[in-house]
Amino acid sequence: MDDTPQRTDGAATPPLAPLEVPTRDSSVATSREVVFEMRDLNVYYGDTLALAGVDMAIYKNVITAMIGPSGCGKSTFVRSLNRMNDSIPGFRITGEALYHGHDIYGAGVDPVEVRRRIGMVFQKPNPFPKSISDNIAWAPRILGLRNGLDERIEKALRSAALWDEVKDRLNQSALGLSGGQQQRLCIARAIAIEPDVLLLDEPASALDPISTASIEELMHDLKRDYTLVIVTHNMQQAARVAERTAFFSLDVSDGRRTGVLVEYDDTETLFTRPSDQRTEDYVTGRFG
Amino acid sequence: MATSIETGNPLGPSGNLRRRQAVDRFMRGSATAAAVLAVAVLVIVVYSVAVQGGSQLSISFLTKAPPLVGLPGGGIAPEIVGTVLIVALATAFALPLGVLIAIFLSEFSSRATAYPIRLALDLLNGLPSIVIGVFAYGLIVYGGPNLGWAGSFALAIIMIPLIARSTLEVLRLVPQAQRDAAHALGISTWRTTLGIVLPACLSGILTGTVLAVARAAGETAPLLLTTGIFNPQVTSFNIFGVGLPNIPIEIFTESEASAPADHARAWGAALVLMAMILIANLGARAMLARSRRKMFR
Numbered sequence: 357m358d359d360t361p362q363r364t365d366g367a368a369t370p371p372l373a374p375l376e377v378p379t380r381d382s383s384v385a386t387s388r389e390v391v392f393e394m395r396d397l398n399v400y401y402g403d404t405l406a407l408a409g410v411d412m413a414i415y416k417n418v419i420t421a422m423i424g425p426s427g428c429g430k431s432t433f434v435r436s437l438n439r440m441n442d443s444i445p446g447f448r449i450t451g452e453a454l455y456h457g458h459d460i461y462g463a464g465v466d467p468v469e470v471r472r473r474i475g476m477v478f479q480k481p482n483p484f485p486k487s488i489s490d491n492i493a494w495a496p497r498i499l500g501l502r503n504g505l506d507e508r509i510e511k512a513l514r515s516a517a518l519w520d521e522v523k524d525r526l527n528q529s530a531l532g533l534s535g536g537q538q539q540r541l542c543i544a545r546a547i548a549i550e551p552d553v554l555l556l557d558e559p560a561s562a563l564d565p566i567s568t569a570s571i572e573e574l575m576h577d578l579k580r581d582y583t584l585v586i587v588t589h590n591m592q593q594a595a596r597v598a599e600r601t602a603f604f605s606l607d608v609s610d611g612r613r614t615g616v617l618v619e620y621d622d623t624e625t626l627f628t629r630p631s632d633q634r635t636e637d638y639v640t641g642r643f644g
Numbered sequence: 645m646a647t648s649i650e651t652g653n654p655l656g657p658s659g660n661l662r663r664r665q666a667v668d669r670f671m672r673g674s675a676t677a678a679a680v681l682a683v684a685v686l687v688i689v690v691y692s693v694a695v696q697g698g699s700q701l702s703i704s705f706l707t708k709a710p711p712l713v714g715l716p717g718g719g720i721a722p723e724i725v726g727t728v729l730i731v732a733l734a735t736a737f738a739l740p741l742g743v744l745i746a747i748f749l750s751e752f753s754s755r756a757t758a759y760p761i762r763l764a765l766d767l768l769n770g771l772p773s774i775v776i777g778v779f780a781y782g783l784i785v786y787g788g789p790n791l792g793w794a795g796s797f798a799l800a801i802i803m804i805p806l807i808a809r810s811t812l813e814v815l816r817l818v819p820q821a822q823r824d825a826a827h828a829l830g831i832s833t834w835r836t837t838l839g840i841v842l843p844a845c846l847s848g849i850l851t852g853t854v855l856a857v858a859r860a861a862g863e864t865a866p867l868l869l870t871t872g873i874f875n876p877q878v879t880s881f882n883i884f885g886v887g888l889p890n891i892p893i894e895i896f897t898e899s900e901a902s903a904p905a906d907h908a909r910a911w912g913a914a915l916v917l918m919a920m921i922l923i924a925n926l927g928a929r930a931m932l933a934r935s936r937r938k939m940f941r
């Protein structure tokens with residue numbers, strides 16, 4: 357954690373200056389429709405239990421943030437939501453991961469269909485080595501959405517706040533864009549196929565502060581139409597952006613390190629009146 | 645043994661340093677000599693073929709048919725045509741198969757299923773070419789006429805492991821992040837391979853193919869058994885109906901013949917074949933270097 361220094365003396369230390377958390381109408385979040393529901397979800401890589409017993413519900417048109425120290429399973433959890441972990445050898449889950457009531461890992465569920473509805477944006481921008489418009493149009497063409505492709509491209513780029521910057525160079529290579537622009541292009545690419553949910557795995561961690569701010573602003577706009585789940589190692593970002601926050605941590609026992617969901621609550625509550633001591637230690641910077 | 649301390653020089657030789665230095669110099673000299681020997685062998689081969697065959701090179705050598713055995717003059721035009729046709733057909737067999745095998749190994753198979761296939765590919769690569777020739781002979785030619793396409797079949801078997809292995813190498817160079825991006829858009833693995841992974845590999849696949857072609861163009865044993873020994877006076881394109889004359893067999897038959905004119909033609913044919921392969925090899929390596937520079941920009 358760069359901004360919250362760790363204390364090593366072990367003595368009881370007063371919390372640092374309280375986090376600026378915008379007040380939100382917390383009742384709104386829980387009254388909405390449930391998009392994801394996890395019941396006792398355990399994630400294994402071979403015999404190693406990577407993530408233990410997660411119970412949580414993610415709500416529609418709400419930004420939900422996953423925070424916690426490195427290696428505690430946040431990315432593993434989020435990647436499990438759209439079956440991106442399937443290709444990792446030894447990966448398996450027990451428990452239930454329900455999407456609108458249907459088991460994501462049920463028999464007969466095609467992972468390609470899952471990812472059609474639950475898109476993902478990665479930490480490092482990964483545009484295809486194609487032109488800007490081809491980057492966005494490639495997937496819709498394959499999925500059969502060939503009508504109105506130009507309108508679709510424009511709409512996606514406008515939603516990603518990138519249209520004005522690239523409208524005159526749609527045929528140029530996407531690799532010529534800056535890092536922040538590339539990431540917004542990846543977001544535009546993801547929303548061009550009109551998914552239901554967008555998962556963002558540390559979307560701004562590879563970007564400079566100005567680009568980060570524009571991505572955060574973008575997320576505020578996107579949540580009107582999409583459900584967003586973001587993983588971030590930056591607590592301030594979670595405080596700025598998310599309505600609900602989940603704190604993951606590591607449980608080190610019997611020589612094994614397992615990720616656990618410690619607390620999941622409205623952002624304001626989690627940061628100002630956490631129920632668990634571990635949460636309080638983390639958000640006040642006693643450990644990072 | 646006098647120690648350095650006794651002689652007063654703290655950095656002087658100690659223990660068996662002189663012997664170790666001698667051994668070091670000897671080994672370095674041996675390694676250098678071996679490397680020089682390898683280069684020398686190549687230079688000697690190229691030089692002798694060039695000197696012996698250079699006198700034969702002319703436009704008519706490349707465009708005329710060989711005369712009756714023993715007579716001077718003529719050329720190897722039918723053989724050039726035959727080699728080009730046989731190798732082209734072999735490439736048409738081997739390229740799609742080799743690329744698909746590599747795609748399967750890289751994109752679709754699990755580690756468990758990949759291992760026996762890679763092993764089979766490596767073993768196929770090491771199979772003696774005459775054994776492959778006998779196989780093709782028994783499968784296609786036995787009891788019937790020699791056929792050009794039987795030779796292509798045998799050469800394709802030789803080319804497939806080479807193309808598959810070089811394609812697999814370039815497929816591995818494509819970053820996983822690209823595949824992740826496509827998968828996260830709800831695109832299946834095959835469409836991802838076709839639209840994102842393969843286009844990034846085209847240069848490497850081409851290079852691997854050219855190297856495989858260069859290898860196959862010089863293989864004599866399989867052609868001996870499948871296309872037979874030929875010395876026609878007429879250029880033929882009928883690869884599916886008859887055995888075609890080709891350069892490696894031509895070199896063999898002309899060398900075994902008795903007249904000096906035949907030997908001269910053999911040298912000329914050897915020069916033409918060697919030039920074709922050297923140019924293909926160097927060209928392929930230049931292309932590969934260019935594409936590697938592009939990929940790591």
